[in-house]
Amino acid sequence: MIFKAALKLVIVFAVLVALAVNLATVSGFIVSQMGPILARPGLSLKEKHWLLQGDYAVYMEFIERNTPERARILFPPREREYRPFDWLWRNNYFLCPREIIYRGDAPLTAFPSIDYVLIYKDFPDFKVRGKKIMLDDTLGLYQIEREPPDNPARNR
Amino acid sequence: MIWIIFQLGCMFWVGWNITLFFKDGRIGLLERAALAYALGAGVVTFAGFLLGAAGVTLNPSSLGAAYLGISLVLFIVNRKRLGMAETGHPRSRRHPVALVLFIILALVIVFSGIINMYWPAHYPDSIGSWLAKGKAIAATGSLSAVRFGSHPQYPLHVPLSTALMFLHSEAMAKIPFTLNYICLIIIFFTYLRRTLSAVSALLFTLLMATLPYLFEQSYRACADLTCALYYVSGTLYLCLFFREGKKSWLILSGLLCGLSVWTKSEGWFLTGADVIVLFVYLLRKKRVGLLIYFILPTLILGGSWSVYSSVMLGYSNRFFGNFKDSSEGIIQCRLSWWKLESVLRYIWQKFLEKEAWGGLGPLFLIVLLLCWKSLKKFGYLLAIIMLNFIILVFVFYSIPKDLQKMMHQTIKREYVHFFPLLVFYIALSVGPVLDAVLNISRKS
Numbered sequence: 001m002i003f004k005a006a007l008k009l010v011i012v013f014a015v016l017v018a019l020a021v022n023l024a025t026v027s028g029f030i031v032s033q034m035g036p037i038l039a040r041p042g043l044s045l046k047e048k049h050w051l052l053q054g055d056y057a058v059y060m061e062f063i064e065r066n067t068p069e070r071a072r073i074l075f076p077p078r079e080r081e082y083r084p085f086d087w088l089w090r091n092n093y094f095l096c097p098r099e100i101i102y103r104g105d106a107p108l109t110a111f112p113s114i115d116y117v118l119i120y121k122d123f124p125d126f127k128v129r130g131k132k133i134m135l136d137d138t139l140g141l142y143q144i145e146r147e148p149p150d151n152p153a154r155n156r
Numbered sequence: 157m158i159w160i161i162f163q164l165g166c167m168f169w170v171g172w173n174i175t176l177f178f179k180d181g182r183i184g185l186l187e188r189a190a191l192a193y194a195l196g197a198g199v200v201t202f203a204g205f206l207l208g209a210a211g212v213t214l215n216p217s218s219l220g221a222a223y224l225g226i227s228l229v230l231f232i233v234n235r236k237r238l239g240m241a242e243t244g245h246p247r248s249r250r251h252p253v254a255l256v257l258f259i260i261l262a263l264v265i266v267f268s269g270i271i272n273m274y275w276p277a278h279y280p281d282s283i284g285s286w287l288a289k290g291k292a293i294a295a296t297g298s299l300s301a302v303r304f305g306s307h308p309q310y311p312l313h314v315p316l317s318t319a320l321m322f323l324h325s326e327a328m329a330k331i332p333f334t335l336n337y338i339c340l341i342i343i344f345f346t347y348l349r350r351t352l353s354a355v356s357a358l359l360f361t362l363l364m365a366t367l368p369y370l371f372e373q374s375y376r377a378c379a380d381l382t383c384a385l386y387y388v389s390g391t392l393y394l395c396l397f398f399r400e401g402k403k404s405w406l407i408l409s410g411l412l413c414g415l416s417v418w419t420k421s422e423g424w425f426l427t428g429a430d431v432i433v434l435f436v437y438l439l440r441k442k443r444v445g446l447l448i449y450f451i452l453p454t455l456i457l458g459g460s461w462s463v464y465s466s467v468m469l470g471y472s473n474r475f476f477g478n479f480k481d482s483s484e485g486i487i488q489c490r491l492s493w494w495k496l497e498s499v500l501r502y503i504w505q506k507f508l509e510k511e512a513w514g515g516l517g518p519l520f521l522i523v524l525l526l527c528w529k530s531l532k533k534f535g536y537l538l539a540i541i542m543l544n545f546i547i548l549v550f551v552f553y554s555i556p557k558d559l560q561k562m563m564h565q566t567i568k569r570e571y572v573h574f575f576p577l578l579v580f581y582i583a584l585s586v587g588p589v590l591d592a593v594l595n596i597s598r599k600s
Contacts, residue, residue, distance in 0.1 A: 010526065015590065018519040019366070022516070025366075033267075034267065034271070049276055089288050089305055092288045096301070097304075
């Protein structure tokens with residue numbers, strides 16, 4: 001009888017300890033997550049992206065603002081030296097439904113209808129004919145200038 | 157905002173009408189509301205998939221017309237049952253401890269909601285696998301936009317449910333995750349309330365809701381919590397079917413497990429565990445024919461997408477190929493003991509990880525050891541848990557390369573549906589003991 005009662009108490013105690021451990025851990029999560037929220041409660045979505053992604057969010061907003069939704073944009077190769085543009089899915093998340101093509105994924109001749117080329121560090125590493133739109137010294141876009149198909153000068 | 161309310165209202169209305177079909181089972185108002193959202197979100201996203209597959213552009217007007225159609229059909233079929241929703245458990249005097257537990261639980265939900273809604277998506281797995289697809293589907297109106305995210309063969313429940321929110325604004329895109337968390341908590345609580353006092357039911361629900369990694373998932377915007385909602389709820393109602401034998405519970409369970417397959421590919425394996433146990437149960441009861449009620453929704457909800465994604469979009473799931481290769485290896489007695497041992501050791505380490513699962517791993521082992529009568533009493537549930545464990549081992553054993561890296565990245569996520577089942581087993585085993593120790597009757 002005593003053994004049974006002791007057993008019950010042990011089980012109930014174990015449940016309460018487990019609950020206490022859970023609550024302590026979750027409280028830690030809540031405190032760490034709520035701190036930044038309470039410090040800046042009224043941020044806009046754009047500002048939150050800036051806070052989380054840093055300059056990358058500024059770049060993405062610049063590209064989004066300066067390109068139409070149907071644009072095809074050439075990005076540098078997905079390599080470490082071109083961080084933060086090496087993460088495919090994040091680029092897609094911010095710029096979809098724009099089509100992003102990465103230099104190096106296929107020869108450029110495979111993409112005859114590129115509308116924009118990203119300017120970042122030493123990229124593009126080839127000559128581009130187009131209008132330059134710059135955000136700052138490091139980042140910008142080339143808007144590709146297309147020749148009209150029936151250009152008489154070209155025919156000559 | 158009106159669009160969001162309209163969307164959620166449609167999901168709720170569709171789900172509510174579906175719950176009215178389960179007339180021989182007793183479903184309270186709170187439970188019905190949670191089921192209404194969970195089922196409605198699943199069915200509405202599936203309808204979105206069917207529309208997209210038929211070549212219709214997914215935009216507010218096409219979706220609105222589809223909702224109107226579904227709602228009208230369900231309304232006509234259900235018009236005689238609309239007033240039949242029960243009010244739940246009879247009101248009784250509330251225990252002060254229950255009130256304290258309720259307040260803590262409410263705070264946990266509120267904080268989870270605030271964190272989820274404040275931050276936009278930023279976790280890599282959430283953006284890559286789910287939200288990039290959701291945003292792209294909303295922007296293009298086409299299912300082929302799944303190419304904008306990683307693993308385009310993954311089921312579409314989460315991308316589509318977020319796409320419906322992205323149609324309004326990105327700031328609201330994560331609402332479904334908070335609602336899923338709330339639904340899981342309500343369904344878990346209302347189930348336990350069938351057999352336990354409010355204090356015990358709340359205590360074990362709190363134990364489940366505060367599983368650290370599960371709580372974290374409530375604002376990480378991944379599909380794991382959504383899959384857990386459907387699979388855990390489905391298993392709960394399957395246990396209710398084992399207890400009461402009512403066909404309604406079996407169909408409801410099949411529908412929920414089917415929606416878990418519509419959420420994550422792993423749902424196939426998890427539902428497979430339930431099918432095996434259900435088959436044994438029905439075989440013993442000589443009612444094997446009932447299995448079709450469980451399997452059919454899974455095949456329709458999960459199978460349609462699998463076929464569409466591989467045939468129409470050309471994305472096949474490598475997961476099944478790896479699984480097949482490992483099965484063949486084991487059948488041909490080519491078991492790699494070294495690999496199995498490293499998988500088991502890693503799973504064991506993570507099972508006891510306090511930062512992810514609090515004190516639940518050791519608690520489950522204690523309960524398993526001390527409440528030996530429960531082994532037989534809740535044998536079917538235990539069998540599902542054990543099969544889940546075997547599946548977990550097998551899934552990791554099937555990984556062809558980079559085993560350590562893959563396990564490190566995914567094991568916690570694979571546990572998200574598993575630990576609530578452990579809490580459920582603990583609650584059923586220990587709940588009556590707790591009620592006896594605290595001297596509380598079930599009605600309080």
